[in-house]
Amino acid sequence: MTSRFPQRLRRSGLMATTALLAALLGGCATTDNAISDAQKLLAEGEARKLKPAENLNEYALALRRFGQMLRVYKQGDPVIYIQTRDIRDATNLSNPLVGAEIPGEITEMVRTAVNRIGANVVYVPFYPDYLVAQAQLGARFGVTMPNYLITGAVTEFDRALSGAGRANSLSLDFGKGRGQTDFGIDVKRAAILSSLALDLNLVDFSTNQMLPRMQAANAVKVFNLSSEDNASLGFYGDSFGFKLEGKYLQGRHSAIRTLVDLSVLELLGKATNTPYWRCIPGGKPDPVVVENMREAFEGMTPDMKVRMVQVMLQKYGQPVAVSGRFDATTQQAIRAVYGTHFADLGNTVDVLSWEGFEPLFFSVPMPWDARSTSVEAAQAAGAAPAKEAV
Known part of the structure; x- marks a missing residue:
């Protein structure tokens, strides 16, 4: 008679081993470990996220510079109050029926600018x-009446105005029989340009009249680039390869914000008759501002011209009084400023003519200008405007 005891013993041992393994696995998969793993996964995911960043472009920074420029040119002048009408899309391409390709309203962007x-x-x-x-x-409110009203709209959106592409290919075959090898490379690039335009105008709030030539009509090109790279390598029938594709599309909303910042800078620069183009690297003089200032200066009396020159000299750090008299202190300040900043004009500059006054007005040192260091040093030394003796 064969005993079943060894067989039962083996089964008992197997069950005990299984229970032990289950206990060990259960000990590894505890609630604390699961939470720890989840926290680690969350931390890794958060580390890979792109952090929020300030939405700025060079024109947004130029608006800050323009504020500094106004503090220099318009020191003591009253504050300018601005209001806007709703600035909307006039192309109708913001309609959902055509894909809502651009924002339907950009009023808030104008306010921010x-x-x-x-x-x-x-x-x-x-x-x-x-x-x-x-x-x-x-509630009780005070009412502030604006000086100017900004009106306008997104006026153009032209898709795919132009496009171009290039493709380069290379293919090599070498070896015969079982040693035959094929090698190939394809490189493709394509670019498409579209255009967006924004019009802004300035209205005198008190008269409800649009101010002549006080407008900004600017366009920006939107860039769309696609790239494709292919490579393959084959050995007698067996092959492997890879393919890389890339696409870069400049955001239309971002392009519109750039347009808004530039247009607001231009519009208010014209309204204040200040050289706003100096706030932008490589900016060019605005003929509207130049002509307005020329007409205003040439229409002044000789006394007012001298006062205007003296005000500008103070902005260069010269201790002159705004007296309207062409005194010795004023003459000395003119020689110092023109000798330092405009030496190429020579020693016979007539500052009471527009040709002589123009560089003095449009080249006033700004806080971001390297030439302003001498002015700041003079002001830090406590140089106060001199009073003419009676």
């Missing part, structure tokens, strides 16, 4: 429904 300038230009909101609702609850 105006608000970037600083304390010399203040935006006045227009929310009548909100004010009426608050007034019904007992």
